[in-house]
Amino acid sequence: MKNFIAGFFAGTLALIVGVLGYLRLGLLDVRSDAAIPDRTARFLYSGIHASVRRTAPKLQSPLPQNDETLIAGGKLYLNDCVGCHGEPGKPPSDFGATFYPPAPQFSRVGTKYSEAEVFWVAKHGIRRTGMAAQGSSYSDPKLWSLAAFISRFPNLPPHVLEEIQQKPTK
Amino acid sequence: MKRFALGFVVALIVLPIVCLAYFSLGFSQIRVDAKPSALETAVLRAAVRASVRRSAAGVPSPPAANDDDIVAGGKLYVLGCQGCHGDLGGPYQEDNDLYPAPPQLTHAGTQYSEPELYWIVKHGVRMTGMSAYGPFYSEKELWSLAAFLRRIDKLPREMIEKVRQKKAG
Numbered sequence: 001m002k003n004f005i006a007g008f009f010a011g012t013l014a015l016i017v018g019v020l021g022y023l024r025l026g027l028l029d030v031r032s033d034a035a036i037p038d039r040t041a042r043f044l045y046s047g048i049h050a051s052v053r054r055t056a057p058k059l060q061s062p063l064p065q066n067d068e069t070l071i072a073g074g075k076l077y078l079n080d081c082v083g084c085h086g087e088p089g090k091p092p093s094d095f096g097a098t099f100y101p102p103a104p105q106f107s108r109v110g111t112k113y114s115e116a117e118v119f120w121v122a123k124h125g126i127r128r129t130g131m132a133a134q135g136s137s138y139s140d141p142k143l144w145s146l147a148a149f150i151s152r153f154p155n156l157p158p159h160v161l162e163e164i165q166q167k168p169t170k
Numbered sequence: 171m172k173r174f175a176l177g178f179v180v181a182l183i184v185l186p187i188v189c190l191a192y193f194s195l196g197f198s199q200i201r202v203d204a205k206p207s208a209l210e211t212a213v214l215r216a217a218v219r220a221s222v223r224r225s226a227a228g229v230p231s232p233p234a235a236n237d238d239d240i241v242a243g244g245k246l247y248v249l250g251c252q253g254c255h256g257d258l259g260g261p262y263q264e265d266n267d268l269y270p271a272p273p274q275l276t277h278a279g280t281q282y283s284e285p286e287l288y289w290i291v292k293h294g295v296r297m298t299g300m301s302a303y304g305p306f307y308s309e310k311e312l313w314s315l316a317a318f319l320r321r322i323d324k325l326p327r328e329m330i331e332k333v334r335q336k337k338a339g
Contacts, residue, residue, distance in 0.1 A: 007177025
C-alpha cells in the first residue's frame, strides 16, 4: 500500500511536470484560426454551460414580457453583439468565427441558455473566450432586455425583427 | 515495485479524468470579473510566449519599415485595436472586461518581435479575446501593424500626432 501511494505521488508529479514542460516548451498550439475539433468544441461549450447553470442565480426578469422589451433588447443586440454573434437574416459573422472557441451564432441557431443564464453571461462574461463582461457598460434592466431578446432566438416575432432593423429613424 | 508502478499508472489515468470531470460538471469558475491568479497568469503567459516564439520562427524577417508604414500601421491600430489594447496617447486604463485582460500596449509596449507580432495578429491567440485578423488584413497591412506595435510605447510625439490626424491630405 505504501508503495502504491508513493507511485501515485510520483505519477502526479510526473503529470504536473509534463504539463508544465509541454507548455513551457511552446508545444501547445495557440493560434485561434485553426479549426476547432468537434469533440473539443462540444467539451468546452458543455463545460461552460454546466458552470453557468451552476453559478447563475435563477432570477426572474424584472421587465414586462412584451414587445417593447424585446425591441429594446434587439436594438442593443444590433448595436453591440452582431459583430461576433451574427445579424438576424444575414450570413454568419466572419469575425465571430476568428475566435477560438468561435462565437456562437445566435441568430441562426438560437441558444439553449435560459433568460436568466443569458443575463448572467452578458453581465459577467466568459473567461478564456472573447466574451467580455458587459456589466460595466450596461445597466441590469438593459441586460435583461437583451437576455429576453437573445433567449427567444430563433423564434422572435417577425414584427419585432422588422421593428429593430428599421434604420435609425430615432 | 509492482505496487509503485500501479500507483503511478493509476495517477496518470485518474487525474486527467478528475480534471475533465471537474470542468464538465461546471465546477470551474467562468465569470470574467475576477482576476486570474498570479500562478495561472505566469504559467499561461509563458506558454503563449513560448508557443508564439516556436510558431513564428518560420516567418520571414519583416520588410524594413519606414515612417509611412509605421503611421499606416498606427492608423489600423486606432481603428481596430485600441478598443481593447489602449488608446494611443490616452491615459493608462486597465481593461478587466476580458479574461485574461488584454495587454495595454500603448503603455506597456510589447516583448514580441515584429515577425511574432505579425504572426499573432494574423492567427490570434486561442482561448483569449484575441481573434485572428488574417482574413481581414492584407500582408502589407499586417506588417505595417507589426512595425507600429513593436514601437508603440516609444513613438516620438510627432508620429503619434501623424497617426491621430484625421485624413492626412
